[in-house]
Amino acid sequence: MSIRAGALRGMFGAPVSRYDQTSAMWLLAPMLGVLLVVAVFPVLYSFWISLFDLRLTRPHRVPFVWFENYQEVFQDELFWQSVWRTTSFTLICVAAIMVIALAMALLLNEEFRGRRFLSAMLLVPWAIPYVANGLMWKWIYDSGYGALNGLLFQLDFIDKYMVWLGDSHKTLWLIANAFVWKEVPLATILVLVGLKSIPADLYSAARVDGANVWRRFVHITLPALRPSFMLVVIYETMMAIRHFDLFFILTEGGPAEASHVLAWHVYVETFRKLSFGTGSALAYIMALVTFFLAFWLIRTLGRKL
Amino acid sequence: MATIRFESVGKTYPNGFAALENLSLEIADREFVVLLGPSGCGKSTTLNLIAGLEDVTAGSLYFDATLMNVVPAHKRDVAMVFQSYALYPHKSVYENIAFGLRMRGFEKNEIEKRVRGAARSLEIEPLLERRPHQLSGGQRQRVALGRALVRQPQAFLMDEPLSNLDAALRIAMRAEIKKLHHTMRTTFVYVTHDQAEALTLADRIVVMKEGVIQQIGTPEEIYDRPKNTFVASFLGNPPINYLEGTLSQDGRRFVRGAISLPLPIALPVQAGRPVRLGIRAEDVDPKGTGEQLGGRITSVLPVGSDQFLGVEVEGAALFFRVGREVRVHEGENISLPVNANRLQVFDPASGASLLWQ
Amino acid sequence: MRRIFLFFASVIFLVYVLAPVAWLLSSSFQGEAEITSRPPHWIPQQPTLENFEAIFQAREKKVTYETRRAGDPATGGYIPSTARDLLPSMWNSLVVAVSVVLLNLLVGVPAAYAMAKIRFIGRSTSIYFMLTTRVIPDIALVVPFFLFIRTFGLLDHLGSLVITYLAITVPFSIFILVSYFESLPDELDKAARVDGCSRLQTLTRVYVPLAMPALVAVVLFTFLSSWNEFLLALMFTQTPASQTMPIVVASFASDFTISFAFINAAGVLAVIPPVLMAVIFERYIVSGLTAGAVKG
Numbered sequence: 001m002s003i004r005a006g007a008l009r010g011m012f013g014a015p016v017s018r019y020d021q022t023s024a025m026w027l028l029a030p031m032l033g034v035l036l037v038v039a040v041f042p043v044l045y046s047f048w049i050s051l052f053d054l055r056l057t058r059p060h061r062v063p064f065v066w067f068e069n070y071q072e073v074f075q076d077e078l079f080w081q082s083v084w085r086t087t088s089f090t091l092i093c094v095a096a097i098m099v100i101a102l103a104m105a106l107l108l109n110e111e112f113r114g115r116r117f118l119s120a121m122l123l124v125p126w127a128i129p130y131v132a133n134g135l136m137w138k139w140i141y142d143s144g145y146g147a148l149n150g151l152l153f154q155l156d157f158i159d160k161y162m163v164w165l166g167d168s169h170k171t172l173w174l175i176a177n178a179f180v181w182k183e184v185p186l187a188t189i190l191v192l193v194g195l196k197s198i199p200a201d202l203y204s205a206a207r208v209d210g211a212n213v214w215r216r217f218v219h220i221t222l223p224a225l226r227p228s229f230m231l232v233v234i235y236e237t238m239m240a241i242r243h244f245d246l247f248f249i250l251t252e253g254g255p256a257e258a259s260h261v262l263a264w265h266v267y268v269e270t271f272r273k274l275s276f277g278t279g280s281a282l283a284y285i286m287a288l289v290t291f292f293l294a295f296w297l298i299r300t301l302g303r304k305l
Numbered sequence: 306m307a308t309i310r311f312e313s314v315g316k317t318y319p320n321g322f323a324a325l326e327n328l329s330l331e332i333a334d335r336e337f338v339v340l341l342g343p344s345g346c347g348k349s350t351t352l353n354l355i356a357g358l359e360d361v362t363a364g365s366l367y368f369d370a371t372l373m374n375v376v377p378a379h380k381r382d383v384a385m386v387f388q389s390y391a392l393y394p395h396k397s398v399y400e401n402i403a404f405g406l407r408m409r410g411f412e413k414n415e416i417e418k419r420v421r422g423a424a425r426s427l428e429i430e431p432l433l434e435r436r437p438h439q440l441s442g443g444q445r446q447r448v449a450l451g452r453a454l455v456r457q458p459q460a461f462l463m464d465e466p467l468s469n470l471d472a473a474l475r476i477a478m479r480a481e482i483k484k485l486h487h488t489m490r491t492t493f494v495y496v497t498h499d500q501a502e503a504l505t506l507a508d509r510i511v512v513m514k515e516g517v518i519q520q521i522g523t524p525e526e527i528y529d530r531p532k533n534t535f536v537a538s539f540l541g542n543p544p545i546n547y548l549e550g551t552l553s554q555d556g557r558r559f560v561r562g563a564i565s566l567p568l569p570i571a572l573p574v575q576a577g578r579p580v581r582l583g584i585r586a587e588d589v590d591p592k593g594t595g596e597q598l599g600g601r602i603t604s605v606l607p608v609g610s611d612q613f614l615g616v617e618v619e620g621a622a623l624f625f626r627v628g629r630e631v632r633v634h635e636g637e638n639i640s641l642p643v644n645a646n647r648l649q650v651f652d653p654a655s656g657a658s659l660l661w662q
Numbered sequence: 663m664r665r666i667f668l669f670f671a672s673v674i675f676l677v678y679v680l681a682p683v684a685w686l687l688s689s690s691f692q693g694e695a696e697i698t699s700r701p702p703h704w705i706p707q708q709p710t711l712e713n714f715e716a717i718f719q720a721r722e723k724k725v726t727y728e729t730r731r732a733g734d735p736a737t738g739g740y741i742p743s744t745a746r747d748l749l750p751s752m753w754n755s756l757v758v759a760v761s762v763v764l765l766n767l768l769v770g771v772p773a774a775y776a777m778a779k780i781r782f783i784g785r786s787t788s789i790y791f792m793l794t795t796r797v798i799p800d801i802a803l804v805v806p807f808f809l810f811i812r813t814f815g816l817l818d819h820l821g822s823l824v825i826t827y828l829a830i831t832v833p834f835s836i837f838i839l840v841s842y843f844e845s846l847p848d849e850l851d852k853a854a855r856v857d858g859c860s861r862l863q864t865l866t867r868v869y870v871p872l873a874m875p876a877l878v879a880v881v882l883f884t885f886l887s888s889w890n891e892f893l894l895a896l897m898f899t900q901t902p903a904s905q906t907m908p909i910v911v912a913s914f915a916s917d918f919t920i921s922f923a924f925i926n927a928a929g930v931l932a933v934i935p936p937v938l939m940a941v942i943f944e945r946y947i948v949s950g951l952t953a954g955a956v957k958g
Binding site: 319353356357358377378379381383384385387389391392393394395404405408409452456462 | 781847849850852853854855856857858859860863867868871872
């Protein structure tokens, strides 16, 4: 071993222990290796592919086309519609999730018998695979025999069975409902954690000051939940934007493109039209957009902390 | 065993903060050295450097003749007791104490022997099967000591081990630690901000401030012959009193207004210059025969067997400790005989002592 | 007053959360005739196990013209021959999920410890790097991975799924672990090192036992993510031999002629393992997510 005091230099030139450095490197190596292979490589590779016109229909002729793929993508009307639909889908979902999760978290924060049971049951929607979730709602929304129809019919809200998923005006909302139903548990837990960290003394002080339930809620609870809300918004936005599974199971982008969102658009382009060049471009665009969106969200919401 | 030697050691953190600069210190084998100073002075950092928990960024650290700079913590033969005890929550008391021995590959029988021996001497044998969270603060402290004990290391490092205990326990534990030092006959390096602890326990005290050693010496030296105002103020409870004034022309007396006091040593070379006089609270003796210091009593605070008198002298507020038999009241004037041999004289600008360097 | 309110709120809560699943369950026990009734029978009046039988026995039973007909009293509904693929696909899903969990732990725990407790050059870079990889959407991984796997003939190999799933699980696992490790006292680390532990030993003997809640949370999240993952499995597996559960279940859905009751039964089976795991480990999820306090 070197006997000079610290041959390794860290930031500002101050030497760092060789032992700490090497042990940290060894501990970190597997993760770095894995992430390099499964995260960095694909992104770089997909960018590379997006510069070619690669179609699986004629795999042997792969011309280099610079950014033509991107041009094609941006000129595609359907692309912009997908963006619009994805945006509205995301907004609807995130808003609904926030409200419902808050309500549930408030309930779970109270002490009462059976609360443990409720918490355990809360996890059921979360645990269900999206595929099963999709199937379940597809069955519920079924126009022939679905439970939704049946329920509304029995309660006399409608006088005959309606088409639900097939109705392009309702499609996005219905899919959003299925998505929200499954995402709410995790959001609830995040909000609940935030709720639990509010010191009880604050409420006591407010009551002494004469604040009623509503005011206590608005002036103590909501502000204290900002970090939790921020986390929920960021996470769920990311999840909603990239969501694919439900769109595959429930509507396959239809009817008449009513639920043709970005993720679906990428899928169709790549695996149905088999145009990997444009598909890659789309995927890369999506990656970039989510990346910057995440940063922007963290910045703007984070600052308000 | 081990001599610990710092040669111009510096410790700078990656963010640029220099915790220690040019520290040179030699700790003799079997010494009990106390690193004393306010928080942030670098004493804990120094301890961490000895343990290898942090690394030297400049200079060299030696154990005997071996350079230790790049030797990682787990290869050094030191034991440490932490302020928060740092007991392993998921292990029993027995396991906590035995852990270090296990890691160093001791035989099961040997481990058993040592752990039980340590537990017995620390009187925690009945607790061996319990978990840390079931113990009181004092008990946890003993377990932490036991963990260090069994290792029979080259050096014992202690980072403010008593600060989390209540006052009575603290005093009892001080005696225990002192006893431990005698039995173990190992080097002890002890960190504290409590000057009473330092004075009780240390063979030598190292007073530190902002990463720089102010003075190294025996408790007596530090207390009686402080090298600057920082050291003088840090030790002594209540803190030393200061009076600004000047030297007389012949350098033998301190003068402030109507007050004049003889100095322990004449300082003729610096006659007439401004000086700061230091008088400790206990250095007045109402029954004594020394020259007197006169002033007006501003407060009388009885504390059991003694009382503290706040006295205003020539515009300065001073605190003295006298016996209970002195009967005085606020507002009265008083003249107190001063023990002139114990006076301190400092340079007002640098704080350096003019008597001892 | 409060009691009544809580009661009603709980009821609404439970209905929202469980009703769709209850309906799924109920439907799976109904025969084809019953399931096509309007309005639907909320509780099966003639409960039958035939849907489940089809799944468990389809392997042995040879699907002939007769058996097909026997399975569909009403028009349009029959039990598909691919029913027999459901159980093997669940096995595939299990193999993949378990592998992914193990790899996550092997890769994630040391890395999280290092980032949480060791001061080293490149620490903040590693943390940022790990966080950014979380943001990548699955779609962006599909094309490059697909091409890569296809070129190397690794399509239909469960291994390629395992590797790919690492991309979507490792960042989140490490995130959970790092926050939890950071909440554990630093002084334990120091004590262990002075006691003679190398960094690795400190990790295995001191921190891992203490981080159990977080580890369980990671196992749970990772297992569920792998089990439920659909898109990538869709891309990378073509044959029933290698397909995972979501794919097989999805294939039922796209076939209009398949009995609804059967689909529901398949759904129930697909749902049981993850739901069981989640309910059993419920309390670890919260404590693992919220770096808890450590006593002593």
